[in-house]
Amino acid sequence: MDTPQPLYSAKSVRELDRRTIAALKIPSIALMKRAGRAAFVHLQQRWPDAKRIQVFCGGGNNGGDGYVIAALAAQKQIPVVVFACVEPQKLKGDALEACEYARREGVHIVTSLAELDSADGDTVIVDALLGTGFAGELRAPVGHAVERINKSMGAVLAVDIPSGLSADNGSAGQAVSADLTVTFIGRKLGLHCGRGPALCGQVVYENLGAPESLLAEVEPLAQRFDGASVRRLAPRAADSYKNQFGHVLVVGGDSGYGGAALMAAESAARSGAGLISLATRPEHLAAALTRCPEVMAHPVISGQELEPLLEGPDVIAVGPGLGRAPWGEQLLARAGRAEVPLVLDADALNTLAGGRVLAGLRRDDWVLTPHLGEAARLLGCDVAEVLSDPRAAASAIQQKFSGVVILKGAGTLIAHDGGVDLINSGNPGMASGGMGDLLTGIVAGLIGQHLSPLEAARLGVWLHGEAGNRAAEKGQRGLLATDLLPHIRQLVD
Numbered sequence: 001m002d003t004p005q006p007l008y009s010a011k012s013v014r015e016l017d018r019r020t021i022a023a024l025k026i027p028s029i030a031l032m033k034r035a036g037r038a039a040f041v042h043l044q045q046r047w048p049d050a051k052r053i054q055v056f057c058g059g060g061n062n063g064g065d066g067y068v069i070a071a072l073a074a075q076k077q078i079p080v081v082v083f084a085c086v087e088p089q090k091l092k093g094d095a096l097e098a099c100e101y102a103r104r105e106g107v108h109i110v111t112s113l114a115e116l117d118s119a120d121g122d123t124v125i126v127d128a129l130l131g132t133g134f135a136g137e138l139r140a141p142v143g144h145a146v147e148r149i150n151k152s153m154g155a156v157l158a159v160d161i162p163s164g165l166s167a168d169n170g171s172a173g174q175a176v177s178a179d180l181t182v183t184f185i186g187r188k189l190g191l192h193c194g195r196g197p198a199l200c201g202q203v204v205y206e207n208l209g210a211p212e213s214l215l216a217e218v219e220p221l222a223q224r225f226d227g228a229s230v231r232r233l234a235p236r237a238a239d240s241y242k243n244q245f246g247h248v249l250v251v252g253g254d255s256g257y258g259g260a261a262l263m264a265a266e267s268a269a270r271s272g273a274g275l276i277s278l279a280t281r282p283e284h285l286a287a288a289l290t291r292c293p294e295v296m297a298h299p300v301i302s303g304q305e306l307e308p309l310l311e312g313p314d315v316i317a318v319g320p321g322l323g324r325a326p327w328g329e330q331l332l333a334r335a336g337r338a339e340v341p342l343v344l345d346a347d348a349l350n351t352l353a354g355g356r357v358l359a360g361l362r363r364d365d366w367v368l369t370p371h372l373g374e375a376a377r378l379l380g381c382d383v384a385e386v387l388s389d390p391r392a393a394a395s396a397i398q399q400k401f402s403g404v405v406i407l408k409g410a411g412t413l414i415a416h417d418g419g420v421d422l423i424n425s426g427n428p429g430m431a432s433g434g435m436g437d438l439l440t441g442i443v444a445g446l447i448g449q450h451l452s453p454l455e456a457a458r459l460g461v462w463l464h465g466e467a468g469n470r471a472a473e474k475g476q477r478g479l480l481a482t483d484l485l486p487h488i489r490q491l492v493d
């Protein structure tokens with residue numbers, strides 16, 4: 001199993017920069033030249049036929065990296081022009097030195113956007129306006145440059161981070177939308193959550209020779225897991241029997257929402273759970289048994305009828321299609337007190353947020369799986385606030401309710417009592433109804449197979465996204481949640 005990758009704040013990366021310079025015993029301009037060279041190598045690999053390069057340079061060291069890139073392009077006889085957002089005579093330190101280097105290589109520098117030709121499809125634009133020094137809202141002159149980059153026809157390489165994106169939390173107002181981001185020294189959390197995945201394009205990490213051991217010296221904001229670093233299920237013994245792999249009960253499916261509960265039940269089954277029960281409205285029974293006869297479907301019309309069904313299972317998933325009517329509230333009130341691990345989703349979360357049911361309950365053995373809207377309700381804030389710092393929001397929900405919190409998104413965050421994890425898997429085709437129900441079923445199915453709630457959350461999130469990627473090979477638009485089911489089965493072993 002690989003170790004997860006640490007993800008840092010801008011402040012921590014600046015600290016890593018300092019430590020790297022000290023450890024390598026090189027002047028800071030030498031590190032800047034390494035950064036520029038690394039970015040330029042990736043530019044040439046990605047766009048070997050680039051006819052011209054426009055470099056947008058800011059007034060700090062991110063701009064300095066840009067001047068180095070421009071110098072290297074000029075050395076290779078590639079037509080290159082720099083737009084200096086901050087006049088060169090105002091530059092200081094390494095950025096000034098890098099600018100002089102570019103000048104010595106004959107790079108043409110302009111200080112007004114009007115002097116810049118419009119970039120066509122053969123142009124590569126280098127965004128070196130703002131890096132880890134960016135804070136607050138984007139100020140005016142930089143905003144015009146960002147607008148110009150985003151409206152142009154050229155491909156865009158962002159140096160270290162797309163300008164305007166927060167390295168700390170992935171929030172962004174006006175920001176560069178890049179095709180490729182080459183990031184240095186420490187991976188920044190903001191590249192991987194919130195708006196980050198949409199703004200960065202492909203992300204490439206270059207450590208610029210920084211010793212690996214340095215990374216452990218600085219506290220990360222989160223750990224990034226992928227298929228190689230999540231704990232997988234152990235192979236099954238030849239003499240296995242079904243009771244060893246957990247009995248999952250799914251509770252949900254009020255009138256009109258029967259499919260949600262059934263999809264959760266079926267995905268728990270495809271994740272390898274030994275036995276699956278479903279407690280749902282009587283009217284959904286026939287459809288459930290037709291679609292998936294392996295599921296033991298029970299009709300429930302009141303909380304009382306659920307009571308005996310709570311005795312058998314090893315894990316209970318509550319919420320898919322539960323609705324917010326008294327029927328769902330009654331079921332949640334009872335299931336929420338069951339003495340086995342729980343997975344709560346959808347209207348179970350909305351009802352929990354309402355505070356009338358399970359008020360004040362904190363459990364170490366439950367997994368809450370909110371999307372942005374549900375997260376906002378759980379915290380009593382609006383979605384914009386969750387988006388402004390998704391990691392902080394996931395942590396705040398975990399602190400309020402305990403257990404494991406999966407905040408779903410392009411970079412899904414998993415908050416637990418040991419910190420925050422992040423997993424990037426999946427694709428925009430998965431923005432369709434039913435996908436969350438599958439995740440709920442998968443996580444419950446994995447807990448049934450003896451992973452801890454946290455391990456099940458990690459593996460479940462990765463597996464769900466990966467199944468989505470495989471299913472999307474035939475196209476993202478029109479991808480249905482049930483299209484993922486065969487892939488879940490292939491990935492779970």
Ligand SMILES: NC(=O)C1=CN([C@@H]2O[C@H](COP(=O)(O)OP(=O)(O)OC[C@H]3O[C@@H](n4cnc5c(N)ncnc54)[C@H](O)[C@@H]3O)[C@@H](O)[C@H]2O)[C@@H](O)CC1
Pocket residue numbers: 017018021028031032033035058059060061062063064065086129130131132133134135136137138139140142159160161184
């Ligand atoms: N420090 C180092 O050792 C290294 C730094 N490197 C580069 O340097 C970058 C960090 O450099 P700096 O710390 O100089 O910072 P940046 O260059 O990222 O940003 C500083 C500039 O941004 C402006 N700025 C800040 N907030 C703004 C806002 N809201 N609106 C408009 N302008 C704003 C500041 O006025 C200043 O001109 C990294 O991202 C990386 O690209 C690399 O060269 C590798 C080595």
Ligand SMILES: [K+]
Pocket residue numbers: 062127128129130131158159160161162163
């Ligand atoms: K940048």
